[in-house]
Amino acid sequence: MTSPLLSVENLSVHFHQEHHIVEAVKSISFSLNPHETVALVGESGSGKSVTALSILKLLPYPKAFHPHGQVYFEGRDLQKLTERELLDIRGNKISMIFQEPMTSLNPLHTVEKQITEVLYIHKGFTGTAARRRCIEVLEMAGFKDGKARLQAYPHQLSGGQRQRVMIAMALACEPKILIADEPTTALDVTIQARLLDLLKDLQRQLGMAMLLITHDLGIVRKMADRLVVMKDGHMVEAGETQKVFAKPKAAYTRNLMNSFPTGEGVPVDPEAPVLLKTEHLNVKFGIREGLLRRKMGDIQAVDHVNLQLKQGHTLGIVGESGSGKTTLAMAILRLERSQGKIWFNGGNIQDFSRKRLRPLRREMQVVFQDPYGSLSPRMSVSQIIAEGLEIHKIGATQSERDAYVVQALKEVGLDPKARNRYPHEFSGGQRQRIAIARAIVLKPKLIVLDEPTSALDRTVQLDIIDLLRKLQTTHKLSYLFISHDLAVVRALSHEVLVMKAGKIVERGSAHSIFTSPQDLYTKALIKAAFDLEVAPREKPKKSSPKKSAQ
Amino acid sequence: MHLSPLTRRRYAQFKANRRGYYSLWIFLFLFVTTLFSEFIANDKPLIVKHDDHYYFPIFKEYPETTFGGEFETETSYRDPFVQKLITSKGWMLFPLIPYSYNTVNYNLPVPAPAPPSRENWLGTDDQGRDVLARLMYGFRISVLFGLTLTLFSSLIGVTAGAVQGYFGGLTDLLFQRFIEIWSGMPVLYLLIILASLVQPNFWWLLSLMLMFSWMSLVGVVRAEFLRARNLDYVKAARALGLSTPRILVRHLLPNAMVATLTFMPFILNGSITTLTSLDFLGFGLPLGSPSLGEMLNQGKNNLHAPWLGITAFMVLATMLTLLIFVGEAVRDAFDPRKTTV
Numbered sequence: 001m002t003s004p005l006l007s008v009e010n011l012s013v014h015f016h017q018e019h020h021i022v023e024a025v026k027s028i029s030f031s032l033n034p035h036e037t038v039a040l041v042g043e044s045g046s047g048k049s050v051t052a053l054s055i056l057k058l059l060p061y062p063k064a065f066h067p068h069g070q071v072y073f074e075g076r077d078l079q080k081l082t083e084r085e086l087l088d089i090r091g092n093k094i095s096m097i098f099q100e101p102m103t104s105l106n107p108l109h110t111v112e113k114q115i116t117e118v119l120y121i122h123k124g125f126t127g128t129a130a131r132r133r134c135i136e137v138l139e140m141a142g143f144k145d146g147k148a149r150l151q152a153y154p155h156q157l158s159g160g161q162r163q164r165v166m167i168a169m170a171l172a173c174e175p176k177i178l179i180a181d182e183p184t185t186a187l188d189v190t191i192q193a194r195l196l197d198l199l200k201d202l203q204r205q206l207g208m209a210m211l212l213i214t215h216d217l218g219i220v221r222k223m224a225d226r227l228v229v230m231k232d233g234h235m236v237e238a239g240e241t242q243k244v245f246a247k248p249k250a251a252y253t254r255n256l257m258n259s260f261p262t263g264e265g266v267p268v269d270p271e272a273p274v275l276l277k278t279e280h281l282n283v284k285f286g287i288r289e290g291l292l293r294r295k296m297g298d299i300q301a302v303d304h305v306n307l308q309l310k311q312g313h314t315l316g317i318v319g320e321s322g323s324g325k326t327t328l329a330m331a332i333l334r335l336e337r338s339q340g341k342i343w344f345n346g347g348n349i350q351d352f353s354r355k356r357l358r359p360l361r362r363e364m365q366v367v368f369q370d371p372y373g374s375l376s377p378r379m380s381v382s383q384i385i386a387e388g389l390e391i392h393k394i395g396a397t398q399s400e401r402d403a404y405v406v407q408a409l410k411e412v413g414l415d416p417k418a419r420n421r422y423p424h425e426f427s428g429g430q431r432q433r434i435a436i437a438r439a440i441v442l443k444p445k446l447i448v449l450d451e452p453t454s455a456l457d458r459t460v461q462l463d464i465i466d467l468l469r470k471l472q473t474t475h476k477l478s479y480l481f482i483s484h485d486l487a488v489v490r491a492l493s494h495e496v497l498v499m500k501a502g503k504i505v506e507r508g509s510a511h512s513i514f515t516s517p518q519d520l521y522t523k524a525l526i527k528a529a530f531d532l533e534v535a536p537r538e539k540p541k542k543s544s545p546k547k548s549a550q
Numbered sequence: 551m552h553l554s555p556l557t558r559r560r561y562a563q564f565k566a567n568r569r570g571y572y573s574l575w576i577f578l579f580l581f582v583t584t585l586f587s588e589f590i591a592n593d594k595p596l597i598v599k600h601d602d603h604y605y606f607p608i609f610k611e612y613p614e615t616t617f618g619g620e621f622e623t624e625t626s627y628r629d630p631f632v633q634k635l636i637t638s639k640g641w642m643l644f645p646l647i648p649y650s651y652n653t654v655n656y657n658l659p660v661p662a663p664a665p666p667s668r669e670n671w672l673g674t675d676d677q678g679r680d681v682l683a684r685l686m687y688g689f690r691i692s693v694l695f696g697l698t699l700t701l702f703s704s705l706i707g708v709t710a711g712a713v714q715g716y717f718g719g720l721t722d723l724l725f726q727r728f729i730e731i732w733s734g735m736p737v738l739y740l741l742i743i744l745a746s747l748v749q750p751n752f753w754w755l756l757s758l759m760l761m762f763s764w765m766s767l768v769g770v771v772r773a774e775f776l777r778a779r780n781l782d783y784v785k786a787a788r789a790l791g792l793s794t795p796r797i798l799v800r801h802l803l804p805n806a807m808v809a810t811l812t813f814m815p816f817i818l819n820g821s822i823t824t825l826t827s828l829d830f831l832g833f834g835l836p837l838g839s840p841s842l843g844e845m846l847n848q849g850k851n852n853l854h855a856p857w858l859g860i861t862a863f864m865v866l867a868t869m870l871t872l873l874i875f876v877g878e879a880v881r882d883a884f885d886p887r888k889t890t891v
Contacts, residue, residue: 377805379801379804
């Protein structure tokens with residue numbers, strides 16, 4: 001057997017905190033052979049990114065330190081190298097792609113400048129040689145016309161395009177190893193599938209080894225030859241992908257594998273009365289340009305949407321980012337200006353004044369995607385939940401309201417004793433439970449769930465889905481469930497709408513949509529989501545309209 | 551007293567900053583003490599017993615004739631003749647420091663400014679007035695001026711910043727341009743012009759300073775509001791049915807509070823320093839008023855009497871330092887990310 005390209009031996013990473021030491025990674029060993037893909041798998045906080053960063057020594061030293069362990073690259077111990085020697089390896093022999101394409105490119109430089117910088121530093125390329133290579137790698141990364149993109153700034157590119165630029169940058173010097181840290185997590189499913197294919201192709205072409213960091217076992221299965229499962233900084237299991245998937249040894253690995261949301265919406269009464277109905281709902285955003293910000297035209301973010309939601313049912317709305325799902329939900333809640341009729345509980349709330357709308361707010365609540373942004377950081381949990389009670393004058397006294405808060409917290413499975421703490425002391429999943437408690441404490445009829453599980457780990461997602469199902473049956477709640485994650489939508493919805501560029505392209509019962517989709521776009525979505533495959537003969541995707549209002 | 555757990559937590563957080571906690575007590579002690587300066591440093595006795603009657607000269611003016619003197623004017627208790635009149639038929643009790651801020655000690659054994667002695671613990675200034683007495687009154691007026699100015703400029707500044715940040719757009723644009731023009735005004739010249747038109751007193755100075763000092767908070771508050779108004783929890787609050795003023799106060803203001811509170815000790819210190827420097831230059835409080843700035847000026851003019859300059863400097867430095875320490879502790883108390891307790 002040839003010696004591995006990269007081998008990590010008993011590596012530990014610790015961090016100095018104010019008064020104690022945090023052990024982020026505890027004695028991890030794995031190796032990476034040429035041409036091979038190894039996946040580091042684990043949930044957030046398991047130490048997988050820290051491991052990857054410590055290979056290139058990109059951690060905040062000396063706050064971070066390695067009590068023991070070595071990292072060998074081509075037989076050299078990376079930890080013993082000087083900073084200057086490391087510079088030659090970073091980006092040249094080992095490159096890295098990060099998760100967040102929105103922030104990992106410098107917004108002030110053109111694509112060409114960012115890529116040629118790498119080429120200049122490591123290869124000494126300048127002028128036309130650099131430009132030629134730049135176009136070459138851009139086309140390698142899947143841009144049809146690399147030359148046209150040279151002068152583009154990051155804000156002119158979509159998320160997927162930016163990630164392609166990142167890939168082009170990483171590949172510019174033909175590295176031996178590519179470290180990809182959740183390269184597709186922030187992207188839509190169809191783009192994710194295409195990028196994964198691209199990465200696989202490039203790996204074959206260039207003969208790179210790849211270290212893939214992800215929490216998504218679907219990606220691992222598709223991409224990796226071997227995998228390392230991590231939990232709380234420990235290595236739980238390692239082995240060949242096929243074997244581990246066929247026969248996981250560790251209980252945690254099994255747990256991870258079973259955490260794919262399954263099942264369908266809770267049983268409901270098909271004859272239930274209609275709670276919410278929209279007729280030709282439109283949302284337009286003006287495009288303003290030039291010095292005087294004159295109105296140049298409109299973007300139709302929501303285009304003549306008709307929908308209907310029965311009491312106690314769940315209506316799933318799926319679509320990629322920019323398809324107008326969230327805007328639609330905000331328009332229904334009257335948080336975004338819209339045209340068209342919105343029938344809620346028998347009244348057309350589109351015409352209601354603010355004052356008349358206020359008592360109705362109690363009946364329709366919302367849970368947002370980002371559990372870190374949706375709770376006021378300076379209010380305690382009990383203040384956050386009790387606020388709605390105060391507004392709607394539920395509960396006469398402080399103690400009565402407190403009792404409601406306690407009950408709501410119990411219902412979402414949180415310890416009521418924690419109600420005087422601040423949100424930042426809770427994990428993402430717990431925060432999402434608090435957000436749900438804030439909604440259900442008002443005993444609403446309708447809850448709009450705007451990607452409530454997208455920012456959470458798979459195992460936590462399952463808990464939240466279970467909770468949502470339980471609450472739906474006990475309180476006869478209606479959900480308007482928005483997500484790009486089709487597996488989650490399938491697990492909750494009775495009916496599904498597929499949106500694309502503000503329009504509904506397909507609608508039907510959840511069962512029929514998932515088993516026999518009609519529209520090409522729906523087919524592509526489903527294929528990408530469940531099999532991580534690019535659907536055949538897909539139309540070239542039009543650049544999605546940017547929402548100027550956000 | 552019933553305290554919500556949150557308040558208790560904040561208090562614990564405040565106490566955890568030992569330096570700030572003790573600074574607050576020292577400062578409060580000094581402030582409360584100087585609030586009662588009239589009972590500690592005064593040229594009128596606390597109690598007079600004369601002819602089996604009790605008199606309280608601090609609260610009421612008595613003409614000299616009350617005690618058998620000759621003049622109808624208010625009694626001058628420091629006059630040896632009057633003292634003899636009173637002690638012959640009773641007694642009187644002077645405060646600890648028998649001088650007010652404007653009492654001139656005519657019995658100095660040396661020419662003024664006199665060095666510290668048993669009679670004048672910190673010496674006298676160049677007009678023979680007791681330094682310690684002037685210090686107490688001066689400290690009081692400085693702190694009161696600082697607190698009032700900080701309170702009003704924070705109120706105006708936070709409101710202006712909140713309105714600009716939340717409504718944004720044209721409101722914000724116009725307001726920002728106005729602030730740019732307004733902040734270009736030369737404050738010192740305006741003060742000098744004012745000093746030539748009227749005799750500036752405490753309130754004149756306060757309102758003139760207020761016209762310009764409110765702008766320091768607008769920037770930070772506006773930025774916080776601009777950032778936070780599109781956050782999900784504000785949307786969630788709107789979905790709950792909260793009215794705009796309530797969203798501003800409950801959800802956005804607390805975020806701006808840390809920035810405000812971090813700035814506040816500096817504004818307070820800035821206000822005190824401004825008053826001091828105006829007094830130092832002679833454009834401040836009317837002549838004869840007790841003020842730290844005036845004392846610094848005397849220190850500068852009388853370098854051979856170092857007790858003047860050193861005293862004024864020590865008091866200013868201590869006061870400003872204490873306030874900064876307290877401000878730090880207050881900021882810690884409102885910081886939910888702080889986990890020392």
